[in-house]
Amino acid sequence: DQQVKQNSPSLSVQEGRISILNCDYTNSMFDYFLWYKKYPAEGPTFLISISSIKDKNEDGRFTVFLNKSAKHLSLHIVPSQPGDSAVYFCATLGYGQNFVFGPGTRLSVLP
Amino acid sequence: DTGVSQDPRHKITKRGQNVTFRCDPISEHNRLYWYRQTLGQGPEFLTYFQNEAQLEKSRLLSDRFSAERPKGSFSTLEIQRTEQGDSAMYLCASSPNGEETQYFGPGTRLLVL
Numbered sequence: 001d002q003q004v005k006q007n008s009p010s011l012s013v014q015e016g017r018i019s020i021l022n023c024d025y026t027n028s029m030f031d032y033f034l035w036y037k038k039y040p041a042e043g044p045t046f047l048i049s050i051s052s053i054k055d056k057n058e059d060g061r062f063t064v065f066l067n068k069s070a071k072h073l074s075l076h077i078v079p080s081q082p083g084d085s086a087v088y089f090c091a092t093l094g095y096g097q098n099f100v101f102g103p104g105t106r107l108s109v110l111p
Numbered sequence: 112d113t114g115v116s117q118d119p120r121h122k123i124t125k126r127g128q129n130v131t132f133r134c135d136p137i138s139e140h141n142r143l144y145w146y147r148q149t150l151g152q153g154p155e156f157l158t159y160f161q162n163e164a165q166l167e168k169s170r171l172l173s174d175r176f177s178a179e180r181p182k183g184s185f186s187t188l189e190i191q192r193t194e195q196g197d198s199a200m201y202l203c204a205s206s207p208n209g210e211e212t213q214y215f216g217p218g219t220r221l222l223v224l
Contacts, residue, residue, distance in 0.1 A: 004153075032211060043115070043202055043215030044154065089153045093211060096167050097142065101153030 003027055006090055006102040013109050019077040021105050023090030028071060030092040030100075035064060035075050038087045038104070047088075048075070080109045113137065115216035117203050123222045124193055131189045132219045136205030143186050144213060145178055146202040147171065154202050160186060193223045 005024045013019045031052035036044035050057040050064045057064050063076045090102040116135045136143050146154035159167040162183035180186040200220050204213035
């Protein structure tokens, strides 16, 4: 039973447009969320995070939105660039230091 | 800049053999994590060290798996009597105390034939 879901395995977006990646979680006790980006043959790289006391966090072109009542978060990338093409993982801090990752969404930004 | 390093990067072994992977975290990072990632899935938590103490273990970590961090610096993950289902990418990550952001290594890809 997946506790963190990313229902879109892949997403294609035109360069310069907005990319929206979605993530749903099942446990309302989760209170810290992170997004990681992964290029082939590399480990995941931290992108942005959000605590449950906030509903939005912004860092440059990246914004994460959290809707606690819907147990949903999303990552917005504006404007999208070809270098953003990667697999994006949503993750949450479960119990203790047990981080739970979603299955990932492959983003392709087309020039 | 010395990030998290893992050795080897690739390992091919026959079923039933033992394998050992090494992870060198970013220096002075107290926390160290091991994950397993299979195709089409995100990283799955295996175990967590705070300095040399192994504080958490996933139920995924069967008795064939053992991890150590003897001096609170590098860590090893050993898989005994490997099975084909152990084929995966094994990722190591580290973080400093008080920070939830993890810094991942490039991973060790294991193939069990």
